[in-house]
Amino acid sequence: MKMRKNIGAILLVLLLGACSDVLDLEPTDKLSGQALFSDPAGVKLYMANLYYQLPIEDFTYFRNGFRINGGDPNNGGFAPAMQTDEAVHSEFGDFIGDGDFNWWEQSYKLIRDVNLLIDIIPTLDIAEEDRNMIVGEAAFIRAYTYFELAKLYGGVPLILSSQNYEGEVESLKVPRSTEADTWNFIMEECDVAIANLPESWQGGERRGTRWAAYALKSRAALHAASIAKFGNKAPLSGTAVDQKLIGLEASLASPYYEACIEASEAIMNAGVFSLYKPDPASPEEAAENYRELFQDPNIAPMEAIFIKGFARPGNETGHNYNIWYQPAQTANGWPHPGRMNPTLEFVDLYESYDNPGESDPIETTVSGDIEDYNGFDPAKEYLHFSNPYEIFAGKDARLWGTVVLPGTPWKDQQIIIQAGYVKPDGEAVIRLSDQITVDGTVYYTYGGPNPNTYSGFDPFGGNNTRTGFGFKKFLDQRTPVSPGWNQGTTDFMDFRYAEILLNYAEAVLESGMGDATRAAQAMNDIRRRAGHTVAIPLTLENLMRERRVELAFENKRYWDLIRRREYHIIFNQKRMHALFPLLDLRTSPPQYIFVRSFVPNVNPRTFDYKWYYRPIPGIGANELVQNPQY
Amino acid sequence: MKTYKIVMILLSFALYACELDNFDMPDAALSGRIIDAQTGELVEQDIIRGTNIELTEHGYDPVASQYLIVKNDGTYENSLLFSNTYTVQPVRGNFIPVESQEINISGNTVLDFTVTPYIRILDASVVKEGSKVVATFRLEQNVTNNVRKVGLYVHSEASVGEPLRIVAVENEINAVVDPNQVFTLEVDLPSNSATLQAGEQYFFRIGALIDVGEAKLNYVPAVRLGV
Structure with a gap:
């Protein structure tokens, strides 16, 4: 009994002790901000999470959002390029919907994560130099994030510090800033990043650098300037x-163009960057250089300003470009290849070396008519070719580095893309499975006896191109594809030197400011790298062609159409075009002819004006002003 | 077994959470016409990217507006509205903007808008001449802005228009037009043989666009022709 009493008393004493700060323990399953950020490894860890969330329009960016690479990310491989004039999907024909290109909640999650960091920076007990780097990195990430929001929605709520919920939800509601204020904030954040970030990271980590911040400012300022100039x-x-909340005054175009010129010049003057292999000996060499640059951008540190790495195969870390877009013949057992089909209008765009400064559309007939998409006409005199790629001879090297052309080699196979044949009696069989024996040889409409032997036009599985062109850029030629989800590890160049040169040239041309000679030189340097030897003048047509060709499929075209307000003009009942290679059995030996056609089974596409800005979700709760017509 | 019972009991509680939907379904309709104040005729419209009628229901804040699409012939109808007071205004139209109005919608409410179209297309004629389809017309402007373009649009559907066409022949004007000037637009049939197949019927419609922000084209009714 006494024993018990004693124990009780001792316990009571202990309880009294609880009134001191004995129980004010740091939780052992959580780290304090101080502990985390005082350790460089902790900073790295937190930053890795922020960079992971960064809205980089890379190989995991699709119309349904960013980072589509977790688990079974089956979205049909519907890339943004397929909603521009660069490509169509092999199977789906639909166009932009109200649900596409939305990125609201995730962006504000990221902004909160950055703001938590920004709030804690002043309290950290670290060296001044380290503090500045964190300040710069946080500003870079926040600028990048608000840039994506401004592109999508116009003016958005600018949340500059982490919000705390204290039982009062109204105080958390921040109204939208004007579009001008939003862009100005992005410019200011870029400046903070530029002033504080290092030129490179020890150990070469892929983190924001001063140059990446300049590149971001170059891209963002050009976007804003374009909206000011072309919004009307x-x-x-x-x-x-x-x-x-949306729209910019025309008078703002000049300052934004100027900001683009300054940011671009800073990179051009730095002496750090240059074009990868700027002086090829031949177009063949240029084509291979260009292809290799995207197969592995790490070979080109002089061109790559900011790389998003895909470190290892697996959910959240790999990507699916290699399986979605591989020609059917090299799918290596993957059941859904061949989704990206570059269009004929895209292929038409390229220059030929013998006619610099002009797009050289593919001529298929003796008369040279390129406006006729009416299909095969037996009365027409078609040009004949002994192989299916001779028709592309002399075209810009980058065509060969971007697109799998009919009959060209890829991974030690000849990629067969054939839409049909013309029988000796003159009857054409197009996009139908058929075979015929002529002079003892069996010919197939699709160029082979079964779906493993060709990559074009057979609707089987949606695995074959329906435009006549396969996709090559970014795909790794060196290894067979791993036939599973998220196995791709090609790294993505987000900012590269060529884009900065093109941004600079466009800003100079559109504004009349800056150095026009240097701008023309910038454009022609890129053409020289592609094997061109004749410089062309800096005109809008030349520059925009160069931009579309050089930056093709880097997810730039969508934004170029948006910011220059050209989407509704080009996409007004727009029908996409294809090139049908046919084997002409009327000649002996058989030769190839080509028919310019509409892409089969794709509806005409019309861009609605309201799509220049995306709908803001949840306005019933967040009480924001909705964008027009949603 | 015991777990099963507990789950069953919990599930039966869950059922109590359900109530019958206690809201009435939409019981009101709004319909009407867009009428040219001078001629009394319907003002022809586009079915996509065309004039909308903006409806804002009272009693909710915030509230998202509803947009009602106007039919090609200039009539409109929405038969699934809740009875209530609404602010109604045609927006982004092809006529001089009209003020919004508050109306009480219940039963079958009819609301016509009397408007002045930006452009009237007069003496319109679309005929087939040999291997061409030829449209001739004059324009009467009701505002002083430039006429941006005129066009002849072709589609297999009667709702043909500038944003719904398989063939278009357009002429950029960018000037104030003389009401006596006769415009001519021609569709060459052989060079469109894949889209305009011989022996088939197609709808041809003349349109004209004024240079006003967000303005839509003015039209005459489509004409059906065999090619």
Whole structure:
């Protein structure tokens, strides 16, 4: 009994002791900000999470969002390029919907994560130099994030520090800033990043650098300037317009173009960057250089300004470009290859070496008519070719580095892309499975006896191109594809030197500011790298062609159409075009002819004005002003 | 077994959470016409990317507006509205903008808008001449802005228009037009043989666009022709 009493008393004493700070323990399953950021490894860890969330439009960016590479990320491989004039999907024909290109919640999650970091920076007990680097990195990430938001939605709520919920939800609601204020904030954040970030990271980590921040500013300023200059080509109305939440005054074009010129010049003057293999000996060499640059951008540190790495195969770390877009013949057992089909209008765009400064559309007939998409006409005199790629001879090397052309080699196979044949009696069999024996030889409409032996036009599985072209850029030629989800590990160049040169040239040309000679030189340097030897003048047509060709499939075209307000003009009942290679059995030996056609089974596409800005989700709860017409 | 019972009991509780939907379904309709104040005729429209009628229902804040698409012939109808007071205004139209109005919608409410179209297309004629389809017309402007373009649009559907066409022949004007000037637009049939197949019927429609922000084209009714 006494024993018990004693124990009770001791316990009581202990309880009294609880009134001191004995129980104010640091939780053992959580790290304090101080502990985390005082350790360089902790900073790295936190930063890795922020970079992971960064809206980089890389190989995991699709119309349904960013980082589509977790688990079974089956979205059909529907890349943004397929909603521009660069490509169509082999199976699906649909166009932009209200649900596409939305990135609202995730962006504000990332902004909160950055703001938590920014709030804690002043309290950290670290060296001044380290503090500056964190300040710069946080600003870079926040600028990058708000840039994506501004592109999608116009003016957005600028949340500059982490919010705390204290039982009062109204205080958390931040109204939208004007589009001008949003862009200005992005410019200011870029400047903070530029002032504080190092030129490179010890150990070569892929983190934001001063140059990446300049590159971001170059891209963002060009976007803003374009909206100011071209916004009136597609006017909108409504509350969001009245409150200037979308749209920029035309007078703002000049300062933004100037900002683009300055940021681009900083990179051009740094002496750090140059074009990869700028002076090829032949077009063949140029084509291979260009292809290798995207197969592995790490070979080109002089060109790559900011690389997103895909470190290892697996969910959240690999990507699916290699399986979605491989020609059917090299699918290596993967059941859904061949989704990216470059269009004929894209192929038409390229220059030929013998006619610099002009797009050289593919001529298929003696008369040279390129406006006829009416299909095979037996009365027409078609040009004949002994192999299916001779028709592309003399075209810009980058065509060969970007697109798998009919009959060209890929991974030690000849990629067969054939739409049909013309029988000796003149009857054409197009996009139908058929075979015929002529002079003892069996010919197949698709160029082979079964779906493993060709990559074009057979609707089987949606695995074959329906435009006549396969996709090559970014794909790794060196290894057979691993036939599973998220096995691709090609790294992605987000910013590269060529884009900066093109941004600079466009800003100079559109604004009349800057050095026009240097801008023309920048454009022609890129053409020289592609094997061109004749410089062409800096005109809008030449520059925009160069931009589309050089940056093809880098997810730039969508934004170029948006910012220059050209989407609704080009996509007004737009029908996409294809090139049908046919084997002409009327000649002996058989030769190839080509027919310019509409892409089969794709509806005409019309861009709605309201799509220049995306709908903001959840306005019933967040009480934001919605963008027009949603 | 015991677990099973517990789950069953919990599930039966869950059922209590369900109530019958206690809201009435939409019971009201709004319909009407867009009428040219001078001629009394319907003002022809586009079915996509065309004039909308903006409906904002009262009693909710915030509230998202609804947009009602106007039919090609200039009539409109929405038969699934809740009875309530609404602010109604045609927006992004092909006529001089009209003020919004508050109306009480219940039963079958009819609301016509009397408007002045930006452009009237007069003396319109679309005929087949040999291997061509030829449209001639004059324009009467009701505002002083430039006429941006005129066009002849072709589609297999009667709802043909500038944003719904398989063939278009357009002429950029960018000027104020003389009401006596006769415009001519021609569709060459042989060079469009894949899209306009011989022996088939197609709809041809003349349109004209004023240079006003967000303005839509003005039209005459489509004409059906065999090619």
